Amino acid sequence: MNLIYKGKTKDVYSLDHHQVLLKFKDDVTGEDGVFDPGANTIGLTIDGAGKSGLKMTQFFFERLSELGIATHYVSADLDEVSMVVKEATPFGKGLEVICRYRAVGSFLRRYGAYCQEGDQLDSLVEVTIKDDERGDPTISEDTLEMLGILSKSEYQELKKLTKQICDIIKAELAKKDLELYDIKLEFGRDKATGDLLLIDEISGGNMRVYKNGIYIAPMELEKDFLGAK
Structure with a gap:
């Protein structure tokens, strides 16, 4: 795997076949030590936050897949706190x-x-x-x-x-x-x-x-x- 990007809450690694791996971190967004989902800076680090976020993400992506909603989700590994997804091009x-x-x-x-x-x-x-x-x-x-x-x-x-x-x-x-x-x-x-x-x-x-x-x-x-x- 090659590191593509170090993000605030996840690091992104390249895989084969137009897929990437997202490694979830324990960092969360916020300001002055207070969590805020709308913030654009890391506010604090919470032990276990990455795995907790991945559990929720896995549940909702799998539920949406059952309902026929297209997502980038391929698979999740809770032990490695990582998720394999389809490579996507952002808007702008x-x-x-x-x-x-x-x-x-x-x-x-x-x-x-x-x-x-x-x-x-x-x-x-x-x-x-x-x-x-x-x-x-x-x-x-x-x-x-x-x-x-x-x-x-x-x-x-x-x-x-x-x-x-x-x-x-x-x-x-x-x-x-x-x-x-x-x-x-x-x-x-x-x-x-x-x-x-x-x-x-x-x-x-x-x-x-x-x-x-x-x-x-x-x-x-x-x-x-x-x-x-």
């Missing part, structure tokens, strides 16, 4: 797609003059560009098209798929009386076929989940959702 230099069901986090910070914390949102989709230097700014459909990152038809396809995937995740969490407030997804195109794929991970580190109005931290979420193993 990378996009993050956020689906929001309640007003919290950066949404509340931006639009707090118009809403209260926890207000219901109707699976609102926002897109940000991955750019640490500029604070991962949000970007509109028109701007995505103007800059040649996504066509309007591709944007609509991405938006529709995001809502479909996030509604599935929300419903799975609800089976354990857990409420999804918001979640961050990433997409790319299969390098071999060009097909649109859900990529990256689906874990507590990418979402805000509450139970009876109380926020559940990522590792506690995994234990609550999958059960202690």
Whole structure:
């Protein structure tokens, strides 16, 4: 294996046959030692966070596969805390797609003059560009098209798929009386076929989940959702 990229929460290694290996770390995003799924810097290191995130990711990718949703997932190795995935090409230099069901986090910070914390949102989709230097700014459909990152038809396809995937995740969490407030997804195109794929991970580190109005931290979420193993 050859190291391709050292990321904040995962390292990426090349494999044969248009596949790569993702090695999950115990680093999580946040600021001043406090976890924040929307942050673009590493805030703290939590022992076991990588394996916890991989367990959640494996569950959701396998569930989505059962439902016919295309993802980059191939297999997971919990002992090695790694995942084999199809190699994908990002949109531009990378996009993050956020689906929001309640007003919290950066949404509340931006639009707090118009809403209260926890207000219901109707699976609102926002897109940000991955750019640490500029604070991962949000970007509109028109701007995505103007800059040649996504066509309007591709944007609509991405938006529709995001809502479909996030509604599935929300419903799975609800089976354990857990409420999804918001979640961050990433997409790319299969390098071999060009097909649109859900990529990256689906874990507590990418979402805000509450139970009876109380926020559940990522590792506690995994234990609550999958059960202690």
